Amino acid sequence: MLRAIRRFFGEKASGQLARKRMQVVLMHDRLDLSPEILDALKNDIITVLSRYMEIDRNTIRVDLEQGKDYAALVSNVHVKRVFRRAESV
Amino acid sequence: MAGTTLVVTSGKGGVGKTTTVANIGTALAQKKHSVVLIDADIGLRNLDVVMGVENRIVYNLVDVIEGRCRKQQAMIRDRKFNNLYLIPAAQTRDKDSVTPEQMKDLCTELAEEFDFVLIDCPAGIEQGFRNAIAGAQKALIVTTPEVSAIRDADRVIGLLEASLLRDIHLIINRLNHRMVKKGDMMSTADIISLLSVPLLGVIPESEDVVISTNRGVPLVHERNSKAGKALQRIAARLNGEDVPLDDGQGDGFMDRVKRFIWS
Numbered sequence: 001m002l003r004a005i006r007r008f009f010g011e012k013a014s015g016q017l018a019r020k021r022m023q024v025v026l027m028h029d030r031l032d033l034s035p036e037i038l039d040a041l042k043n044d045i046i047t048v049l050s051r052y053m054e055i056d057r058n059t060i061r062v063d064l065e066q067g068k069d070y071a072a073l074v075s076n077v078h079v080k081r082v083f084r085r086a087e088s089v
Numbered sequence: 090m091a092g093t094t095l096v097v098t099s100g101k102g103g104v105g106k107t108t109t110v111a112n113i114g115t116a117l118a119q120k121k122h123s124v125v126l127i128d129a130d131i132g133l134r135n136l137d138v139v140m141g142v143e144n145r146i147v148y149n150l151v152d153v154i155e156g157r158c159r160k161q162q163a164m165i166r167d168r169k170f171n172n173l174y175l176i177p178a179a180q181t182r183d184k185d186s187v188t189p190e191q192m193k194d195l196c197t198e199l200a201e202e203f204d205f206v207l208i209d210c211p212a213g214i215e216q217g218f219r220n221a222i223a224g225a226q227k228a229l230i231v232t233t234p235e236v237s238a239i240r241d242a243d244r245v246i247g248l249l250e251a252s253l254l255r256d257i258h259l260i261i262n263r264l265n266h267r268m269v270k271k272g273d274m275m276s277t278a279d280i281i282s283l284l285s286v287p288l289l290g291v292i293p294e295s296e297d298v299v300i301s302t303n304r305g306v307p308l309v310h311e312r313n314s315k316a317g318k319a320l321q322r323i324a325a326r327l328n329g330e331d332v333p334l335d336d337g338q339g340d341g342f343m344d345r346v347k348r349f350i351w352s
Contacts, residue, residue: 013272018236019279025236026243026283 024070031064031071038062045075054081092123094196094206095327096225098249100241102212104233105262108298108308109320110209111139113229115307116324118173122204125164125174127196129221130211131187134178141168141305142175151179154191160198169310174203184216189223196224205327214248222249227256229289233263234275243284258289260323265294288334290323292316 007013033041042062049055056078065072097110107130114126127150128136137143148163153176160176167173179186199206210221222228228249232242242259249257261280268274275283277291295316301308308317309324325332 015269015272015274015276015279018275019283022236022239022275022283025240029240029243030247 027071028066031066033064038064045077049077052083053079054083055079091197092200092202092204092206093227093327094200094208094225095227095229096129096208096210096222096254097229097231098210098218098221098245099212099231099238100214100245101232101238104231104238105292105298106212106231107135107139107209108302109229109231109260109262109292109323110136110207111307112309112317112320113324113327114173114205114207115140115167115170116309116321117205117328118167118170119309120324120328121172122328123172123202124205124207125176125199125203127176127199127206127208128178129192129208129217131178131182131184131217131220132180133211134180136175136209137165137177138305139302140175140307143305146177149177149179151182151186154187154195160195184211184220187220189219192220193224214245218245218248222252222254225254227258228254229258229260230284230286231260231262232280232284234261234265234269234280239275239280239283246284246286257286259284259286260289261291263294264291289326290319290334292319292323 003011042060045062046055046057046060059078060075061077062073062075065074097106097113099106107128110126114124118124126136126140128134129150130136131151134149137146142165145165148158150163152158153160153163163176164174165177167175196206196208206224208221208225211217230242230246232238246257249255259281261277264277265274269276277288281288293315295314297308297311297314297316301311301314301317308314309320311317322332
């Protein structure tokens, strides 16, 4: 009964709140990547980028940034030259 | 042809692994399959009580593995079905008394004799978990619609995939349809989208589960229990039958009337 009254005054149902919280939590948990996987990811990024541009392989950095309600993959690469046409695979 | 070995796991404790193993095993035995249940929760055995055979234990899993008895001596026959057996866990040993390799060998041997080998995994992700999953070809994840259970399930799914066990299905236990309808519980769809693992079945929250474990008689023997029926359907799907994925709301006439009144 008390809940019904609180609902009436605008308290939100908790199911969707739980789902949203879990989306963020699971993303954070899963992003806890091992250094080997991060290295593999870095190499794959280099491979893909190299098809379109010449990059400085030594300066590439891949980091995972975690904010309060988001997680971001931040990668910094020095581009030396962009190819006029993508190299065929 | 060798049988199927399945591990039932969850990460979190108390979500219904043991109940699930007991009921799915019994339901598969009802379907005339030969089934053996292994309680891999060494030190905290419970499957024997849920199956109601706790008085008949002489030898256990560790005795078999250490060669103190033949595996037939440790297998306890079910009270009702003569094609259903249980290998109980040791109660006075710890989880390190078994290695993953030993479990793997035992499961391979048992799969030669039985259609289904069901392993009841301990809670947690340590040695006991490693042992329990070592011999399994398939995994069933049991979770409840609560944040802690779902988070642990996700972690366990990650660990299973890392150890190359990729045949994973999800069982959602204790779903309360009334709360889902009010928006106060995550729905089946919510949970699947979070965990992204194929669903095997949904078991509604039910008092019948407590009553059946009190008696030591698995729920699937009970004809009028919704939770029991949900477990029957899960077993049927494991058996390869094409049972529609009803989310446990029930489809009988009275169920529809009730739903009509509630909504």
